[in-house]
Amino acid sequence: MERRTLLRAAVIGGSSAVLGGTLWRGAAYAAPAQPGTGPYGALGAPDANGVRLPSGFSSRVIARSGQTVPGTSYRWHNAPDGGACYADGEGWIYVSNSEIDPNGGASAVRFSAAGTVTAAYRILSGTRTNCAGGSTPWRTWLSCEEVSLGYVYETDPWGVNAAVRRPAMGRFKHEAAAADPVRRVVYLTEDETNGRFYRFVPTSWGDLSAGTLQVMVAGSATSGAFSWVTVPDPDGSPTTTRTQVAGSKAFNGGEGCHYADDTVWFTTKGDNRVWQLDLTDNTYQLAYDDSLVTSGTAPLTGVDNITGTASGDLFVAEDGGTMEICVITPDDVIAPFLRVDGQSASEITGPAFSPDGSRLYFSSQRGTSGSSSGGITYEVRGPFRN
Template structure:
């Protein structure tokens, strides 16, 4: 039995899927993260792939837009964006990646064996629009989100066996990322507009996304404090945008990445260079990072996709900035982890760890060409903290 089948059964039976990494264990930080020495050390000169890495780490190119993935007959999609990894039988895994183009969009996948060799590549979603980020579910599906006005969420099968299903109940808005909270049995959703909101979808049955209640976060205009949730009257946004339907809704400047771990939902807002922490257990929100509040030059700007590691580190990708993935440690230190050189007209997307935490996948959406047809997807291997 493949792990996806087992996990769906476990979730529907009421157990909680295991999520790696406890981020900021215990109490919240009193102040946003500040620049400091990276736990991985300084970046070395760029390697043959143009990637600057700490000592002990190596990179390889997995796929390039418009070209066949090595060892397969599948042509990799343009503008690779959000992604996630899934464990398979025999110790292998799958990396799923969105395609942020219109028309076409959708998502593709690369499959690896236990040694990290590419064994297959294929399409898992087609004929959608501007699929930007998304999120992994505890039952091992991929939520691919359309970043267009009144866009949809599509639930897809990383194995490429079952057809993708549009999940209308999750609302129609300019979707960005999604993160599943198996404790409260909700899925958090970000919205990429300058006055966007943070939502959560509460399925009627956990593990089944065909019906449920879409709620919006409510609260004051500050950067910390208590928050609430209110139902969105019309998730279809037939006459009024979802973000404008609840007067008490709290607005965020350009919602981007979203990641859940250990009772917290971490999300980024690119318009103001912030990383936020939502304490889901206590319904509070606070700043984990703000590029305008650092001492000296900000190491992390253009905050975008975000993921976490088993050590409790957050890895935040830059859209613009200096084309870096930065690490934010549980001790409140922010520092560059890697940098892609010679690609200033691109952005870094889709960071995701392999199931064992030893490999980090990500893409440069437009590569050296600055065009959506120039995307490059990478793998970084090395001694990540555990």
């Protein structure tokens, strides 16, 4: 029996290309996911790239840190992290952050309709520890600084317009962002052991230069009702944003964030949880918790970036763990989708689907070397559920 009720499929605010190019089916979890047989079957032996995949899927390396992206003259950045895809005519663009300090920033790779790399270039420079981020319905990339009093930078995936710092979105250790075109807000995670979950309400939708930063207020339980309260001083100095509002709910190491059809999911790596907020009735609960796995070994630890597909499947990357991307299905089954062998000193970052949903991009941030200069960015092709 499905614990997650499929509500509908809809293109939200014309933003399908930014949110993975798919029609989303909304869903609401009734209980944390449990291990089971995934929709793609067992993982096979490592391929030539050291990636274990289900039958019917294949991988290729798109770029390596410090090396020229094949087919271009651009040298790929170190420590590739959060990413997203954007439709570009008949092709698409994959953007990727660089989690180094100083001189982090972000880069992009452009693909033709056939998937051939046609260009690679820098879209953000001179920033620090750009970890995750998120897409906007107006097709920009929000690159987030994971440092104390860090900023959000709004960037152009095409590299035409200069990146713009968005201080109104708050100064804290930013991690991920997810746009909600229905409520016209952007959700934000904070990577602190006592981090908070925020939303930014722009004065004008489509313009992030001004607006109101709010924080989630709720009890200490793992489920219940929540509300939003305005953060008095988004600048976070001298009082940090996470300590300004009494009753704001603490989360242990906020990481990835994903919005789809009146639901927002976000992850916390400190306790290996995936949280789910039902935005129609302002309630929250756990979608996954490794400590609540009732049989066998928890398949997902080091919970990090998150994305999804039209089928309602969620794809969650591991920071460490066994270097897997796991899938959580609409009936609350969690299983490994892929595993990268021989890279135990790295982490999986930046999962994002091409606009047609047929290709998954991700990076191993430190590759086989365990160093930020050893990052590897991959593409996986195959029969993804849509």
